[in-house]
Amino acid sequence: MKFKTMIAVAMLSSVAAPAFAQSFYVVQDVKTKKCTITESKPTTSETTVVSGDTVYKTRAEAETGMKTVKVCTSN
Template sequence: MKLKTLVAAALMTAVAAPAFAEGFYVVQDAKTKKCTITETKPTTTETTVVSGDTVYKTRAEAETGMKTVKVCTSN
């Protein structure tokens, strides 16, 4: 019985895990000034979020958003 419960819990976690993803962020490297897309919000001062408070749901949305951020298009 415990094995069935563990297997069910593992399966539910594997299915639900992608739903907990934060999203995609447009960030800029402080030294090179190059913009990239990351899946996690930066926690260091080496990179900063340049898209304001915007969190994109898909990488395609983030790529489109990166084209509209002024500091990313001027480099």
């Protein structure tokens, strides 16, 4: 019985694990031209993704990436 329970838990967590994965985007406010990091892809026209198709897995990666984006470093 315990073995079946462990198998069921392992299967459920392997399916649910991607749902817990975070993603970070480097975005720029259209009006102020200020770059920030968000956890969700912008859906409005007030901000645009400036890191191209790059999706960062951690905030630290996004911060490092933001330093390399030309429009963010020129402000």
